[in-house]
Amino acid sequence: MSHKDLIPIGEISRRTGQSVSAIRFYEDKGLLEPIRTGGNQRRFLRSDIRRVSFILIAQKLGLSLAQIQWVMRDLPHGRTPTAKDWRRISKAVRASIDARIAALERTRDRLDGCIGCGCLSLEKCAIYNPEDKLGADGPGPRQVLSEALEAGLAVSE
Template sequence: MPRHLRTTDLLPIGDLARRTGLSVSAIRFYEEKGLVEPIRTSGNQRRFLRSDIRRLSFILIAQQLGLALSEIETELAKLPHGRTPTAGDWQAISKSIRGQLDARIAQLERTRDKLDGCIGCGCLSLKHCKLYNPDDQLAAEGPGPRKVLG
């Protein structure tokens, strides 16, 4: 254990699980992916920094927002290792994912607005299909709902 850390700065995996609401196996999974890094005691037991509560909470929130594990990993890699991240560290991550969230929101809004009449390819409305997609011209742009995804 690093000398600058006190035993009160560290949590056993069971305490971390209780604090985050995650199962021990989920924490081990995130450890395996490199998203949290425990410190090993002389008896080879895992001990986590209290700041790992926030890391794991961020993972849960980011997953709810639709970020892929690889995207979460990229963001968490920006945080310092071995010290508690500052408010500025978290603010930088927030700024970084804001663009991704804005793009997803825009896509959801486009989908919502077009869903009533057409799902973007015209195939649900043969009457309107001739107006929006005559002779199936959108097929040349690729598969799927081109007008929504485009």
């Protein structure tokens, strides 16, 4: 690894648009592993720009930090991830994204009708939820929430 491959924390902050404190937070969570200089300064691999970018994209897609940590756990530290490494990560995230898309489509399609909330305030509730049977399952949109959970939106840790 050459000296050109390493960048200071301010540079990774500038290149990703994230604050220095956010970069340190990602380090604390084990998502980034800087190399320390003899003077104990952080230096990051240029490829860590891509790691931070992935974190930002995953967060925008609605993945929790725990899910991101779980998906990134197998990325190599101390070397630039290969295309094969990123394909493996992409595959792991794809299932979660597909489940979210399915839940969003179901919700969109039900917004103008019954979404299984147990409210009994619409005339259709007598058809979809006679005698408020869904109310016994708990509060909120039980049908959509239970289907989303069944679809595997949560990543196991």
